[in-house]
Amino acid sequence: MSMLQVKVWRGNEQGEFQAFEVPRRESQTVLDVVTYIQRKCDPTLAYRFACRVGVCGSCAMSVNGQSRWTCRTHVSKVAADGRLEIAPLRNLPVVRDLVTDMREFFDKWARARGRFQGSKRRTDDFARVAPDSRERRQVDAGIECIGCGVCYSACDVVTWNPDYLGPAALNRAWTLVNDVRDVDRNGRLAAVAGDAGCHACHTHMNCTERCPKQISPTVGIAGLKRMVLAAAVKGQL
Amino acid sequence: MQSAECRVQIAECECRVRFIFLLITHHSSLNTACERTFVNIRSQVLLWGAQRVSAMVLALCVVIHLVTIIYAVRNGLSAAEILGRTRGNVGWLAFYAVFVAVVAIHAPIGLRTIVAETLGWRSRGADIFVLAVALSLAIWGWRAVWAVFY
Amino acid sequence: MNNDFRARNHPAYWAFIVHRVSGVLLLLFLPLHFWALGQALHGEARFDGFLRWTEQPLVKFAETALVLLLAAHMAGGVRLLMLEFLAWRDWQRSLLAIASGASLAAGLAFLLNVV
Numbered sequence: 001m002s003m004l005q006v007k008v009w010r011g012n013e014q015g016e017f018q019a020f021e022v023p024r025r026e027s028q029t030v031l032d033v034v035t036y037i038q039r040k041c042d043p044t045l046a047y048r049f050a051c052r053v054g055v056c057g058s059c060a061m062s063v064n065g066q067s068r069w070t071c072r073t074h075v076s077k078v079a080a081d082g083r084l085e086i087a088p089l090r091n092l093p094v095v096r097d098l099v100t101d102m103r104e105f106f107d108k109w110a111r112a113r114g115r116f117q118g119s120k121r122r123t124d125d126f127a128r129v130a131p132d133s134r135e136r137r138q139v140d141a142g143i144e145c146i147g148c149g150v151c152y153s154a155c156d157v158v159t160w161n162p163d164y165l166g167p168a169a170l171n172r173a174w175t176l177v178n179d180v181r182d183v184d185r186n187g188r189l190a191a192v193a194g195d196a197g198c199h200a201c202h203t204h205m206n207c208t209e210r211c212p213k214q215i216s217p218t219v220g221i222a223g224l225k226r227m228v229l230a231a232a233v234k235g236q237l
Numbered sequence: 238m239q240s241a242e243c244r245v246q247i248a249e250c251e252c253r254v255r256f257i258f259l260l261i262t263h264h265s266s267l268n269t270a271c272e273r274t275f276v277n278i279r280s281q282v283l284l285w286g287a288q289r290v291s292a293m294v295l296a297l298c299v300v301i302h303l304v305t306i307i308y309a310v311r312n313g314l315s316a317a318e319i320l321g322r323t324r325g326n327v328g329w330l331a332f333y334a335v336f337v338a339v340v341a342i343h344a345p346i347g348l349r350t351i352v353a354e355t356l357g358w359r360s361r362g363a364d365i366f367v368l369a370v371a372l373s374l375a376i377w378g379w380r381a382v383w384a385v386f387y
Numbered sequence: 388m389n390n391d392f393r394a395r396n397h398p399a400y401w402a403f404i405v406h407r408v409s410g411v412l413l414l415l416f417l418p419l420h421f422w423a424l425g426q427a428l429h430g431e432a433r434f435d436g437f438l439r440w441t442e443q444p445l446v447k448f449a450e451t452a453l454v455l456l457l458a459a460h461m462a463g464g465v466r467l468l469m470l471e472f473l474a475w476r477d478w479q480r481s482l483l484a485i486a487s488g489a490s491l492a493a494g495l496a497f498l499l500n501v502v
Binding site: 009013062064065066067087088090091094153154156159202203204205206208209210216218219222223225226 | 388389390391392393394395397399400403467470471472474475
């Protein structure tokens with residue numbers, strides 16, 4: 001039985017990689033590896049997971065430098081030479097070991113007005129939204145986001161610009177400005193505009209590369225750039 | 238802008254060097270949820286727009302410039318050749334005057350982003366520095382255009 | 388913790404690096420360019436003397452590099468303008484290949500004319 005050489009981050013911002021040897025198994029995922037280490041080697045290892053089947057996003061970590069869902073990452077795919085480096089998600093404060101503080105991620109979501117604002121009452125008739133309309137197709141392309149933080153972790157502009165709202169928050173804002181039922185369009189465009197908003201995106205496309213749901217926040221952010229510029233020129237901001 | 242809130246942000250910031258640098262540059266560079274006081278949101282958007290529009294103009298200018306250069310350097314470059322083309326030629330004067338003006342809009346806005354991202358310089362001082370670069374480019378560039386026209 | 392090259396090793400990121408580096412280098416070159424052209428103010432003979440100096444192979448190599456930088460920055464910029472202002476289509480991903488090809492062609496044309 002071959003062994004994996006695994007380095008795991010221990011500590012918080014100050015810390016170091018600790019080495020473990022983990023038996024290699026068929027169809028093993030990186031989450032399996034982390035779980036094995038915590039159960040058999042060091043019970044003090046802190047990490048997050050929940051569904052372990054790729055629907056919740058809790059197990060997101062940095063594996064060999066790339067942000068991923070560890071439950072959906074087969075060891076055979078990332079550890080060709082039998083080596084793994086597991087670290088917490090980037091761009092977020094580290095609570096301990098592999099656990100990050102996600103508050104800033106969700107605060108920015110709120111700051112980007114990633115919240116639906118409707119005007120209809122319970123007694124009104126249903127809104128009719130054609131699923132093949134241009135706006136709805138654009139919403140559908142980004143609506144599956146579950147807020148896992150992988151794109152935020154992968155984005156270098158988030159690293160270089162502490163105020164930058166980030167790909168997830170902007171993607172959510174994009175799905176809402178294209179939602180014909182939403183009434184907060186101008187407020188939302190003002191919230192996502194400027195040096196800390198959509199205009200800070202440099203189209204690195206790290207987010208698109210890493211998103212486990214194959215969403216491309218870059219597409220939405222480009223759309224927001226156009227919409228915001230039009231609104232600014234018309235004096236609507 | 239809440240200065241108390243900003244002081245809490247300082248306390249949370251682990252990098253002491255950055256803290257001191259920020260104190261020196263300007264307090265407003267600690268803006269987190271706050272707007273940059275020198276340039277408001279609408280102006281930030283219009284700056285971005287100006288950089289993109291100037292980019293479109295420059296795409297055209299650069300194509301013309303590259304074609305001219307590639308044609309001109311055949312068989313070597315001489316003052317007589319260059320000046321023969323540009324001296325007293327209002328067409329080239331207008332073209333290069335516009336080229337310089339648009340570069341003086343395009344480059345400094347890009348520089349503003351770069352100093353913000355690489356040096357963390359996001360204060361009023363940074364905006365003034367970038368404006369100074371814009372003016373210098375315009376003045377030096379128009380001087381050069383005049384030099385080959387007159 | 389920050390991302391390193393392992394997270395950045397893909398085409399769109401290389402395009403960003405080329406665009407940013409070329410932009411900074413071109414900006415640094417501009418004052419020199421304006422100064423050189425301003426030499427014409429001191430008369431045609433002086434300007435000609437300066438141009439004679441630029442005939443050296445090392446200078447020609449630097450000039451070729453500058454043409455490449457300018458072409459690359461422009462091509463990358465046009466690619467960005469298309470990504471940002473035209474509604475997203477799948478073929479836009481190949482813009483990168485087109486942009487690289489176009490800028491290399493420009494650089495080559497210059498080199499062939501100057502050598």
